[in-house]
Structures are given as structure tokens and as C-alpha cells.
Amino acid sequence: MHVMFHRYGQFAGGIDLPDENASTIDQPIGMVDSVATLRVPLAPCGTAGASPVVDVGTNVQCGERLAAAPGPGGVDIFAPAAGRVAALTTAVVRHGRDLLACPAIELTDIHGGCGMGAAREVRDWRTVSSNTIRQQLAEGQIATSRPRPEPLIRWVQRAVATACQDLIVNAMENQPYITADHRLLVEYGPQVMQGLAILALACEARQVFLAVDARRTRDYASLVEPAIQYSVNRVALPHKYPIGADPILIKVLTRREVPLGGRPTDIGAAVIDASTCLAAYRWVACGQRLTGRVVTVNGDGVARPGNVFVPFGTSCHDLLGETDAPCVLGGPMTGRQVDGDAVVSPACESVLAVTPTPHAPPSQCIRCGWCRDHCPVRLNVAMLNDMYELGDVAQAEHLGVTACVGCGVCSYVCPARLPLTDRVRRLAGTVRHHRRSMPLLSDMAPSPAAEADR
Ligand code: SF4
Ligand code: SF4
Incomplete structure (x- = not known):
């Protein structure tokens, strides 16, 4: 055997x-409910947008080419469903740990998605x-x-x-x-x-x-x-x-x-x-274009959790339905909170609606060492947090900040509720920027989301 x-x-x-x-774990993959509109992103790889090859008003078939790649860093874009090209617009998609606003083609009169048949x-x-x-x-x-x-x-x-x-x-x-x-x-x-x-x-x-x-x-x-x-x-x-x-x-x-x-x-x-x-x-093997992906739709704010095959360009709102919970593109540890207008692209494995746990505001580091003990790349996160507060990028680089994998563990375990992951990520970004050019002080500015908790 x-x-x-x-x-x-x-x-x-x-x-x-x-x-x-x-x-969701034992439920078979389903199909998304029919949607009225798709906003098909033209730059899923984070490059310049692909150039449309269809005019507004054209009826397109599922799998038909909508736009030509801007160069070797991008891909051609294909219609995820039959429909009518209604407008050129924009859409927010996930790209790595960031969100990207990219050009998009709006399709309406949707009928017949390509599916997973x-x-x-x-x-x-x-x-x-x-x-x-x-x-x-x-x-x-x-x-x-x-x-x-x-x-x-x-x-x-x-x-x-x-x-x-x-x-x-x-x-x-x-x-x-x-x-x-x-x-x-x-x-x-x-x-x-x-x-x-x-x-x-x-x-x-x-x-x-x-x-x-x-x-x-x-x-x-x-x-x-x-x-x-x-x-x-x-x-x-x-x-x-x-x-x-x-x-x-x-x-x-x-x-x-x-x-x-x-x-x-x-x-x-x-x-x-x-x-x-x-x-x-x-x-x-089968000659079928990639026009969508399987997405987990889950969280306490979701009426019908499950895994569904979703055409690219479907909005989070269409997947989640009415909900008061914040929408997250990606996982709860590494994803990003978005509004319901963000759309599904190849990088979107999940769309969640999870009510955040209320917690007290951040306090001073108590030197418990949990962040370092649990960091999978063994960074001295408390010291990196000090370097963030001091603006000492050189010392952060010396401490190996660019090894961070952005997992979110340090923030998760910190009893002082410090936004450590966001700070380490910003430090790492600034170090990378320093390596390429002169420092930008704006890179060190804390994000409103991270500092709102302070
Ligand atoms: S987010 Fe970075 S610093 Fe924090 S635990 Fe993960 S790898 Fe370590
Ligand atoms: S887990 Fe939080 S409180 Fe503990 S050492 Fe790290 S930063 Fe300080």
C-alpha cells in the first residue's frame, strides 16, 4: 500500500x-448567484492597465478577449461572462499586502458565466x-x-x-x-x-x-x-x-x-x-481560459458561507450581501479591510465579513518578549517597535527587519495591543526604499488605521 x-x-x-x-470545509464548491454587473480589472498583476480591444456597447461572449496586455509584466484580459461592455471604469483589487485601484471594464446584461464545469x-x-x-x-x-x-x-x-x-x-x-x-x-x-x-x-x-x-x-x-x-x-x-x-x-x-x-x-x-x-x-489540456477563481466567503457577518466559483470583477458586496461587519479581502491575519466595491481578482482567495473583537487602546510595551518568541523569523519585534518610534531606520535594517513575512503573529500575541505588524512592515518598506534611493520621511508616517488605536 x-x-x-x-x-x-x-x-x-x-x-x-x-x-x-x-x-465551509465540507461544503462542495458552488456557483455565485447571478450578478448584474462585473468590473473586470485590467491590471491584476499590478502593472499599467491592459488596453481595451472592445468598444463600449459591444456584446461579448464568455472567454472573449477584452484587453491586450501592456507588456511582458501583464496579461491579456478575457470576459468572465457573456454581457455588454457598458463603460471603462476603475476597481480596487488586492495585490500582495496592498490594495490597488486599477482600470477596469464594466460588463452589464450578464448572462452565462464561464464556470467550473x-x-x-x-x-x-x-x-x-x-x-x-x-x-x-x-x-x-x-x-x-x-x-x-x-x-x-x-x-x-x-x-x-x-x-x-x-x-x-x-x-x-x-x-x-x-x-x-x-x-x-x-x-x-x-x-x-x-x-x-x-x-x-x-x-x-x-x-x-x-x-x-x-x-x-x-x-x-x-x-x-x-x-x-x-x-x-x-x-x-x-x-x-x-x-x-x-x-x-x-x-x-x-x-x-x-x-x-x-x-x-x-x-x-x-x-x-x-x-x-x-x-x-x-x-x-482543455483550452479553457482563466476567467474566475474559487473564493471562500465566510465570517459571522455572512448569511450563506461557502466556497464559490466567482467570475473576476464580482464585487465583495455581491458576494457578502447585506452585512454590518467590515469586509476583508484575504485572510484575517494578512488581508486588508476594504469597502464592498472592491472586486475579486486572481489574488483573492477569500472575502470575509468578520465583526472585530472590541479591545482596549494600545498601551506601553511591557517587555514580555512574546512577540520575539512567536515571530517565525525570530525578529526582535519589541526593539523594532522602539526603532519605529525613534525613526531609526538604520538600526531597524541592522536588526534584519526585511526578513519579516508579514504574518501578523506579533500583533496577535502582543498583550499591549501594539500595531506591531503594521509598524514592522512600514520599517521594512522604508529600508527597501533606502536601498533604492534617498529616504522618504513620508514612508515613516504611521497609517491612520494603525494609529487610530493609539
Ligand atoms: S509580522 Fe513580521 S515581525 Fe511580526 S511575527 Fe510575523 S514575521 Fe515576525
Ligand atoms: S509582545 Fe508587545 S508588550 Fe510584549 S515585548 Fe512585544 S511589543 Fe512589548
């Missing part, structure tokens, strides 16, 4: 977080060369679903250029509420494994890993045979946040550390997610 998943090790620091996913294979990708696969991926114009999306072909080219040793699918998904990748692996496991094999061929990776939560492995029986067929190492890791942060996961799996300010590919590792693997399979 085959070993389903190998169990791996741990990392120092981190915390146990509640799951808060009982209402069964896809028939029209190409045999198993018999073609790495070069041919890369060419097909380039034609696919797929944006990755990582928090900071980029054209998939660009991610592949970087992996090839740095002689990718290890290709890792990060399906740890260990922030509360979120189960989108989990449901993808349960319902589309064999297709995700084929997408991973396609990317492994494109990247010419020597080893391939699928990393999942050790408590969920018995739900993934359907992907074991295809994983064996495509030589995918299946790894089950403990539920401890933030093991799903790429640098932490790479270190747990390979014992190699991403250098300060570097990328995983600098140490021969390339990390991707289940959603992008599925998109690669559906395009390369």
Missing part, C-alpha cells in the same frame, strides 16, 4: 489559530517538450493566484533561469475561515496534480512537492494515484501558523533559507498554489 503523505518537521515560533471553518481534454500535454509547454502557457495569458500575481509564464521563466530544484505547491492554507484550496484538492485533486506536472515540465524542476495540512490528508485520497504517477512528493505538515508563508515552508521542506530581500528562486525553489495549477491544466 502506498504511503499517502509523508510527515515533516516544524519551525520555531508561530502560534495555533482557531480554524473557524466548520461552515467539466472540462474535456483536447491536447495531450504528456508527449510534448518543455519548450512547447512554455509556449502554450505564454499563449494562455494566465496570471498566478499568489498574493502578488504575475504572468505565469514569467514565473516559469524565472524558475528555468535559476535552475529550479524544487517546485512546491503551497496548499497549507492555515489562516482561519479559508478553505478554497482545500475544496479544490478534494474536488479537483487529479486535475490539480496534472497542472502541477505541467508546471514541473515547464520549469524543468527536479523535485516536486505538494504540502498540505496534516489533519486533512484523508480527504485527498483521489489525488494520491495521479501524484504517484507524476512523481509528486506528498507532504503533510502540522497545523501551526504561519507555516504557509513561503519562506517558512521552503525552510521546513528543504532546510534552505531565502536570503534577505531575495526570492525563493534565488535558492532554487519555486512556490505555486493549487488554483494556478488547476488554471494551467484547464488551459494547456
